[in-house]
Amino acid sequence: MIVGVLKEIKAEENRVALSPGGVEFMRQNGHSVLVEKNAGRASGFGNAGYKNAGAEIVEKPVEVFDRAEMILRVKEPQSSEFEFIKKGQIYFAYLHLAASEDLTRAIIDAGSINIAYETIQKADGSLPLLTPMSEVAGPMAIQEGAKYLEMAQGGHGVLLGGVPGVDPGTVMIIGGGAVGINAAKMACGLGAKVYILDIDLDRLRYLSDVMPSHCITLMSSPAAIRDVLPKADVVVGAVLVPGSKTPTVITREMLKIMKKGSVLIDVSIDQGGCFETAKETTHADPIYSIDGIVHYAVSNMPGALPRTSTLALNNATLPYAVEIANKGWRKAMQDNPEIKLGANVVQGHVTYEGVAEAFGFKLINIDSLL
């Protein structure tokens, strides 16, 4: 199969969908790989690295669309690219279709095979192509919290780890999933007092087993949140309800019981945010203050760390991409139910329930197309 790797064109997106290591692996499996010029540069991979791995460097994205049977991308197609998508072409990327009706209509009309990273799901319910980005965003949340606690940044001037003889800061992490546990590891590593809240008692038991003893696990409830909030220097919102909008766990009213100059980090902002006062920001302009509380609500946090994020994402996507390339999309979906759950829009039909519901399209069972 001819596999095409496009350069990302969305703002602040510096990752790339396939590393030279991935190209080599594709080649070993008998595929040819087209890589758009400079696609990997921001992630630290020059064109020469791709060429050495066996890729052909292609000048224009339109040529990649023209020739490739499968397009690999980090982000969804942008409107300037809709006309290039070919019938029967596989597009494998984060799609987030439920958030974009235009895009959904464009790929229905194109008749392409759209497999979304974010809906590929294992039998245990986990989302293997979201996990690596949560692993990046979680630790980042603590670095951001530490930085924005500085007084020149609007914070109230507390060092998270404290020093001998002085109280460390207190970090409250709401949500004990992949984001929350990785944030907690970093906060504990810095020596902060850490509270991690979750509504799943089994998860809390697991966290209690694996985390150091200065990580306190709490059953989450509005009362528990109100109880910890006045002590917190940094609050990390790490709540994800798969496929639906994030619930609001901290209301505007609750900001009043917080310390002035404490910092809220909303890692759930991509799903609408879990703080009432959170509104999306960018890496260029990451923070704002409401009621004296610093808010950090950058969507696509991992985009700021493309070297780490690209490798983390590639490690997770490559086995799926290779399976699809080796078998073709139909056989890959027949054999691997995880890939089948990635099918969002296939040959003009909406095959993912959340997308069909969002825009009132007819839902077609993917099995009828395999």
Add this chain to the structure above:
Amino acid sequence: MIVGVLKEIKAEENRVCMTPAGVEVMKQNGHAVLVEKNAGTGSGFNNTAYKTAGAEIIDTPKEIFKRADMVMHVKEPLAAEYDLIRRNQIIFTYLHLAAAEELTHVLIEGGSIGIAYETIQKEDGSLPLLTPMSEVAGRMAIQQGAKYLEMAQGGHGVLLGGVPGVDPGTVVIIGGGIVGTNAAKMACGLGAKVYVLDMNLERLRYLSDVMPSNCFLLMSKPTTVRRLIKEADVVVGAVLIPGAKAPRLVTREMLKTMKKGAVLVDVAIDQGGCFETSKATTHGEPIYTVEGVVHYCVANMPGAVPKTSTLALTNATLPYAVEIANKGWKKAMQDNPEIKLGANVVRGKVTYQGVAEAFGLEYTPIDKLI
């Protein structure tokens, strides 16, 4: 004794030299404490808290200089205060006289007793009133490195801790003293690969005993520095030679061998910096780039986290301040050689050799005056 606590007026200085808890201890020891209005605001202590602890709140610095037997500050007196200093008044603060000729002359002519935090020294050679700030700066250095590795900040986009399946970042810390050890603790806690370089084998042995296994201890040699900075994502300059200018360990030429987008954090900037390309920056504008390498060279790093820094500093200064207040400066210096070493300018005489040498002034051993 009447003890006066002044508000800091230097830019970006939000610390305060005595907390309400310190006021309480002073009161218990029978002293009266005057606190300038809003002196503690930046550190989270309001006037009411000082009043409750037994202090008298004073509107102007002028009145404090007029009434207090001992005036305390964090930073040296600034020009606006020169005229206010009285004969025989004890000034207990960071003075850094060797860098301030005008202030030295003011203190000589004023006939006051200038005791400097930074030259108080224990028998083992340690500097107990610099240690707490080194602890803060060392821990902060790693959060700066982590933050400025973000691509939007000029870094090359690496997460220091890595994620499962992806290499963590490499942190090279030059100098294994207080700054270096505290930086290493934080970097290790984040999960980075950490190298600490020092020239003292005993110190390296001690660090090897106490640090986690992701901390590698190396004898500092130019070849070692040259080799490691090529791999480094963050380099922390943590070299201090007491009383002398910091040595230049990384030259401009060596920057060319580093990764583009790596970050240098120069904690030695207050002593002139240990990278050739370092120049002092502020918390308002902390970074600049040379040869593609991000430089963070904020002088007075602990000023950004005043709540932690104030507590850390006052934990260390208070016992000395109480001893001076209880016994008077003369008896305190007779009894406590650590305080005696703090004497810089006493009754018109320069009593600290480094200061006398710096400006060609006559040196008078303090023993002649007590």
